[in-house]
Amino acid sequence: MADSTTTLLESKPPAAEPKRSWGDVVDEEEEEENPSVGDDITKSEDKVVSELKVDELSIADEKKVNKFLDDPEDSNIQAVTTGDTPYTSAATFEELNLTPDLLKGLYVEMKFQKPSKIQAISLPMILNPPYKNLVAQAHNGSGKTTCFVLGMLSRIDPQLKRTQALCICPTRELSIQNLEVLRKMGVYTQITTECAVPTDNTSGERSKFRPPIFAQIVIGTPGTIKRLMSQRKLSVGDIKVLVFDEADHMLARDGFQDDSLRIMKDIERSNTKCQVLLFSATFDEAVKNFVSRTVKDYNQLFVKKEELSLESVKQYKVNCPDELTKILVIKERILEFGENLGQTIIFVNSKRSASMLHKALVDFGYEVTTIHGALNHEDRDKIVKEFKDGLTQVLISTDLLARGFDQRQVNLVINFDLPVKYETPDEPHYEVYLHRIGRAGRFGSKGAVFNFIMTDRDHMIMDKIEKYFGTQVTEVTSWNSDEDFKVALKAAGLV
Numbered sequence: 001m002a003d004s005t006t007t008l009l010e011s012k013p014p015a016a017e018p019k020r021s022w023g024d025v026v027d028e029e030e031e032e033e034n035p036s037v038g039d040d041i042t043k044s045e046d047k048v049v050s051e052l053k054v055d056e057l058s059i060a061d062e063k064k065v066n067k068f069l070d071d072p073e074d075s076n077i078q079a080v081t082t083g084d085t086p087y088t089s090a091a092t093f094e095e096l097n098l099t100p101d102l103l104k105g106l107y108v109e110m111k112f113q114k115p116s117k118i119q120a121i122s123l124p125m126i127l128n129p130p131y132k133n134l135v136a137q138a139h140n141g142s143g144k145t146t147c148f149v150l151g152m153l154s155r156i157d158p159q160l161k162r163t164q165a166l167c168i169c170p171t172r173e174l175s176i177q178n179l180e181v182l183r184k185m186g187v188y189t190q191i192t193t194e195c196a197v198p199t200d201n202t203s204g205e206r207s208k209f210r211p212p213i214f215a216q217i218v219i220g221t222p223g224t225i226k227r228l229m230s231q232r233k234l235s236v237g238d239i240k241v242l243v244f245d246e247a248d249h250m251l252a253r254d255g256f257q258d259d260s261l262r263i264m265k266d267i268e269r270s271n272t273k274c275q276v277l278l279f280s281a282t283f284d285e286a287v288k289n290f291v292s293r294t295v296k297d298y299n300q301l302f303v304k305k306e307e308l309s310l311e312s313v314k315q316y317k318v319n320c321p322d323e324l325t326k327i328l329v330i331k332e333r334i335l336e337f338g339e340n341l342g343q344t345i346i347f348v349n350s351k352r353s354a355s356m357l358h359k360a361l362v363d364f365g366y367e368v369t370t371i372h373g374a375l376n377h378e379d380r381d382k383i384v385k386e387f388k389d390g391l392t393q394v395l396i397s398t399d400l401l402a403r404g405f406d407q408r409q410v411n412l413v414i415n416f417d418l419p420v421k422y423e424t425p426d427e428p429h430y431e432v433y434l435h436r437i438g439r440a441g442r443f444g445s446k447g448a449v450f451n452f453i454m455t456d457r458d459h460m461i462m463d464k465i466e467k468y469f470g471t472q473v474t475e476v477t478s479w480n481s482d483e484d485f486k487v488a489l490k491a492a493g494l495v
């Protein structure tokens with residue numbers, strides 16, 4: 001489809017360099033239990049957005065969107081491009097001039113038929129000279145991984161046995177998942193890959209004995225990557241593509257801003273031609289502002305926050321007078337439906353909450369597994385693998401898996417605790433809410449979310465979340481009514 005409605009804007013003025021001091025402490029724990037995004041929003045952000053007239057732009061005529069897959073959720077992506085490079089979005093993977101090996105990977109291994117909307121719009125921007133930087137927002141489950149994976153695989157010079165693309169992710173789980181996608185998609189190429197995540201709790205020590213990296217594509221977590229770079233085991237001089245998945249968290253002050261910035265600057269210093277790709281379903285104003293100050297001359301794709309919720313995922317709230325009721329609701333109203341519901345992820349705010357719930361459900365005779373950042377890596381990998389293989393049906397998790405985790409069979413998400421900001425627990429964590437509920441409804445599949453409301457504070461938080469995203473979260477009238485839950489699950493298309 002021609003992007004006839006795309007408006008080309010001149011490049012923004014060069015971004016001012018933010019004053020930052022480097023945090024060069026080796027961080028072992030790269031995952032957070034309750035990440036909260038910095039909320040130091042300044043007025044200048046509004047200016048950046050309005051100057052670019054984002055709201056007036058639309059890359060696609062909504063009426064023609066049916067050329068794409070059945071993913072109506074991401075039909076409202078807005079594009080702002082810079083410079084004089086016209087882009088045409090691609091209705092088929094063939095139009096992208098991918099190598100035959102990559103096309104085969106997409107069709108035979110991935111079993112994809114055609115690009116999703118974000119793929120159709122972003123891939124021409126990523127794959128074609130002058131290889132502009134890109135900040136891309138698109139809905140949860142709409143196929144962002146494929147955009148940057150194809151971006152990395154396409155740019156590798158097969159003859160050059162050095163690292164040419166680097167992808168940084170907030171958790172080891174997401175790094176491993178993304179690498180699995182990349183290996184599958186690139187299976188017919190000879191491109192070499194490596195995962196750079198902590199291997200055990202003394203990884204700082206261990207990486208000293210790690211051999212230098214020759215792999216052409218490296219995916220990993222920021223602490224490990226930064227460490228490998230400072231130990232000169234990962235050289236960045238030939239890197240052509242630098243990806244940040246879950247980029248808003250990677251660049252948030254209370255996320256991995258220091259590490260990410262350092263990696264970006266180190267690469268920029270030895271290499272001026274590196275394309276930076278930032279992908280996420282959420283970019284709050286503080287992060288957008290930071291991006292406009294740190295990334296040079298980029299194209300951008302954005303979705304309004306009121307249009308971010310997935311229509312295929314029905315959101316409910318359930319009033320529960322006490323904690324015991326919350327547990328009974330899970331047991332009697334939800335898990336009793338058994339495997340008909342597919343898989344379920346229950347989100348909690350702390351390890352303590354996770355252990356308590358785990359014990360209670362096990363005592364009731366349910367097989368559940370629990371994951372959080374304090375478990376050792378081997379256990380974490382095992383729990384994720386069992387869940388991905390369908391051996392377990394119900395997974396209790398902290399926000400370790402709130403972002404990026406992709407499992408088609410997850411139809412149900414339960415917010416046992418509502419997501420709140422770590423430092424200011426009276427404030428909802430809007431982005432985390434959206435990411436948590438996005439674990440259901442992957443690529444247009446149906447899903448339901450149950451938010452448990454126990455205290456006055458919970459009510460207030462839920463109200464704020466509804467207002468922020470402009471969505472209505474339907475109340476399940478009585479926690480004690482089987483019928484009410486059946487109706488809810490039926491309306492979500494799950495029973």
Ligand code: ADP
Nearest residue numbers: 112114115116140141142143144145146406443
């Ligand atoms: P997100 O945008 O949240 O990062 P993912 O990249 O994890 O989404 O993709 C979500 C799911 O959609 C994955 O299981 C992926 O295999 C599937 N998917 C992505 N692109 C396509 C496509 N073009 N056709 C079919 N399935 C796709």
Ligand code: MG
Nearest residue numbers: 144145245404
């Ligand atoms: Mg993703």
